Amino acid sequence: MPKSVLLIEDEPNIIEAIGFILxxxxxxxxxxxxxxxxLDAVTRETPDMxxxxxxxxxxxxxxxxxxxxxxxxxxxxxxxxxxxxxxKHDRDQAEHLGVTAFMTKPFANQEVLQQVQTLIGDx
Amino acid sequence: MQGTDRLLYLSVRGPMGPTxxxxxxxxxxxxxxxxxxxxxxxxxxxLAECVKLLSRRRSKPLFRWEFDVSKSALTGTRIRExxxxxxxxxxxxxxxxxxxxxxLNLIEHNRRKIGGKVLIQIARALxxxxxxxTEGAEESLLEALREAAGAFRKGEAEVDRLEEFxxxxxxxxxxxxxxxxxxxxxxxxxxxxxxxxxxxxxxxxALHDLLSNVTAIQSTAxxxxxxxxxxxxxxxxxxxxxxxxxxRLAEGSQALVRYFEDQVRAADTLFTxxxxxxxxxxxxxxxxxxxxxQSKAPDETITGLIDEAAELTTPQxxxxxxxxxxxxxxxxxxxxxxxxxxxxxxxxxPSQLSQAFGVxxxxxxxxxxxxxxxxxxxxxxxxxxxxxxxLLFRKALDGFPMPRYGAAxxxxxxxxxxNQPMVARRALVETPPGRQMETWTVAExxxxxxxxxxxxxxxxMLVSLDSGSLSGERPVQVGTTCRICPxxxxxxxxxxxxxxx
Numbered sequence: 001m002p003k004s005v006l007l008i009e010d011e012p013n014i015i016e017a018i019g020f021i022l023x024x025x026x027x028x029x030x031x032x033x034x035x036x037x038x039l040d041a042v043t044r045e046t047p048d049m050x051x052x053x054x055x056x057x058x059x060x061x062x063x064x065x066x067x068x069x070x071x072x073x074x075x076x077x078x079x080x081x082x083x084x085x086x087x088k089h090d091r092d093q094a095e096h097l098g099v100t101a102f103m104t105k106p107f108a109n110q111e112v113l114q115q116v117q118t119l120i121g122d123x
Numbered sequence: 124m125q126g127t128d129r130l131l132y133l134s135v136r137g138p139m140g141p142t143x144x145x146x147x148x149x150x151x152x153x154x155x156x157x158x159x160x161x162x163x164x165x166x167x168x169x170l171a172e173c174v175k176l177l178s179r180r181r182s183k184p185l186f187r188w189e190f191d192v193s194k195s196a197l198t199g200t201r202i203r204e205x206x207x208x209x210x211x212x213x214x215x216x217x218x219x220x221x222x223x224x225x226x227l228n229l230i231e232h233n234r235r236k237i238g239g240k241v242l243i244q245i246a247r248a249l250x251x252x253x254x255x256x257t258e259g260a261e262e263s264l265l266e267a268l269r270e271a272a273g274a275f276r277k278g279e280a281e282v283d284r285l286e287e288f289x290x291x292x293x294x295x296x297x298x299x300x301x302x303x304x305x306x307x308x309x310x311x312x313x314x315x316x317x318x319x320x321x322x323x324x325x326x327x328x329a330l331h332d333l334l335s336n337v338t339a340i341q342s343t344a345x346x347x348x349x350x351x352x353x354x355x356x357x358x359x360x361x362x363x364x365x366x367x368x369x370x371r372l373a374e375g376s377q378a379l380v381r382y383f384e385d386q387v388r389a390a391d392t393l394f395t396x397x398x399x400x401x402x403x404x405x406x407x408x409x410x411x412x413x414x415x416x417q418s419k420a421p422d423e424t425i426t427g428l429i430d431e432a433a434e435l436t437t438p439q440x441x442x443x444x445x446x447x448x449x450x451x452x453x454x455x456x457x458x459x460x461x462x463x464x465x466x467x468x469x470x471x472x473p474s475q476l477s478q479a480f481g482v483x484x485x486x487x488x489x490x491x492x493x494x495x496x497x498x499x500x501x502x503x504x505x506x507x508x509x510x511x512x513x514l515l516f517r518k519a520l521d522g523f524p525m526p527r528y529g530a531a532x533x534x535x536x537x538x539x540x541x542n543q544p545m546v547a548r549r550a551l552v553e554t555p556p557g558r559q560m561e562t563w564t565v566a567e568x569x570x571x572x573x574x575x576x577x578x579x580x581x582x583x584m585l586v587s588l589d590s591g592s593l594s595g596e597r598p599v600q601v602g603t604t605c606r607i608c609p610x611x612x613x614x615x616x617x618x619x620x621x622x623x624x
Binding site for chain 2: 014020024105107109
């Protein structure tokens with residue numbers, strides 16, 4: 001069974017691009033675009049890892065990360081956070097909350113793939 | 124003299140009122156006969172010119188020429204002028220003031236600061252009020268220059284010779300003050316722009332959108348390049364995505380350029396905050412807007428006033444101005460100017476106005492500050508502070524300067540009022556040059572009181588250049604702001620003064 005990646009991101013074209021890259025590498029990619037219901041999606045999909053955008057409609061990535069780390073089922077779930085340059089304060093806060101890795105926008109496709117492989121292994 | 128064909132009066136109209144100093148036939152300083160009605164004496168060269176001009180017009184039976192020194196002279200200069208007008212010797216005045224003649228000489232040449240007891244004694248000897256010697260004596264300019272000196276490394280400017288400098292080079296002094304204002308404004312612009320880059324919600328969102336566009340384009344383009352065997356369906360889809368994202372990127376870039384253009388326009392006006400822009404706008408209108416007072420369509424009038432105001436360039440400053448002008452209109456309706464003037468003439472007490480017009484005390488004080496001093500018969504300043512001590516409104520007076528940036532003097536009664544909400548107080552204050560003024564203060568809740576909620580307070584202080592009925596009481600020693608305040612042993616001091624070694 002392929003390993004699954006839940007991508008919480010609200011930009012459809014980024015979802016499509018990352019989804020294509022990871023799918024071609026053999027991962028199962030599920031996307032979700034709303035911060036408010038992101039935790040429900042994690043509970044429902046039980047992914048092997050999460051790619052989480054920092055800025056999301058409804059609820060920000062940091063709040064979602066905080067809830068993930070306080071729940072026993074998701075406290076060790078690998079989370080890669082998508083951030084932009086100049087968001088040092090947010091990155092510091094994410095590190096404090098227990099983020100596993102960062103990916104800075106804009107990123108190269110190979111970087112994303114390598115990072116996913118590092119965090120959950122080959123598909 | 125009267126009845127002769129060449130009667131010429133010269134008088135100096137200073138703060139002490141018109142004083143005849145010569146009928147034109149003799150030098151008023153040494154009583155020597157004047158040749159062609161011409162006398163020349165240092166600082167009164169202007170008078171000499173007047174005499175010269177007037178003496179050519181002999182056919183006129185009577186001339187009265189008043190030379191107004193109140194606008195330009197420093198305190199020392201005024202003391203000298205007054206002493207000379209009284210034909211009083213320097214040594215005699217020094218004796219009466221209990222100081223040495225050489226010290227008085229330094230004071231008269233604006234080379235020594237004067238205030239407190241010495242100033243009072245000199246004023247008494249010269250038979251004038253203290254305020255007559257200090258009122259409007261370029262105090263704002265001196266404050267501005269102290270600020271300029273304080274902005275740079277200590278020791279480079281001779282702050283102790285500031286008055287001498289202003290006296291000798293008034294043009295250069297004004298230029299330095301203006302340049303310092305510009306430098307400070309530009310520094311604050313840079314600070315504000317830095318803050319904006321970090322915290323501005325529009326900019327944050329716009330940059331996030333741009334980065335998302337670029338990320339999508341880079342990632343999608345990468346897929347097309349790195350996957351030559353890609354199916355046509357995917358290729359077409361990704362090509363369309365790149366086109367979409369490129370269009371969004373173009374739109375986002377244009378929006379950002381427009382945003383920065385607006386910022387540059389706003390920065391050009393040198394008003395870094397909406398409050399400051401409103402301050403400058405109101406100050407340039409002398410805080411009085413007759414068009415609005417007489418308006419029958421206030422909303423349209425307010426929009427027109429804002430549109431015409433060169434100072435109100437940003438949406439924030441325009442919004443703030445609209446709120447203020449609505450308050451102004453409301454006050455002018457509830458407290459008609461003519462009625463306020465009449466009542467103030469009978470009883471110069473803001474609480475009387477508050478009761479008579481059924482308005483809050485702070486509203487009454489605010490209304491007073493919107494009426495021109497020539498109509499009210501009294502010059503009034505106004506300060507409004509929020510609970511954090513930030514000045515929300517400033518109508519400064521010459522003689523009671525208010526800091527343009529940063530915190531004001533913590534001893535000002537307005538801050539004491541915040542400790543005792545709803546208690547109206549009067550207090551006599553004294554500024555460092557020894558000038559005494561009457562203040563009225565009150566702190567009132569901004570909105571109505573709510574159960575279990577702390578009130579949001581706003582304090583208002585009205586300042587009169589007269590000491591009023593409080594004259595003779597012990598004044599509160601205040602300053603403008605610690606940085607340029609010479610009072611050394613002040614318990615409220617926040618930072619060392621640049622004026623004290």
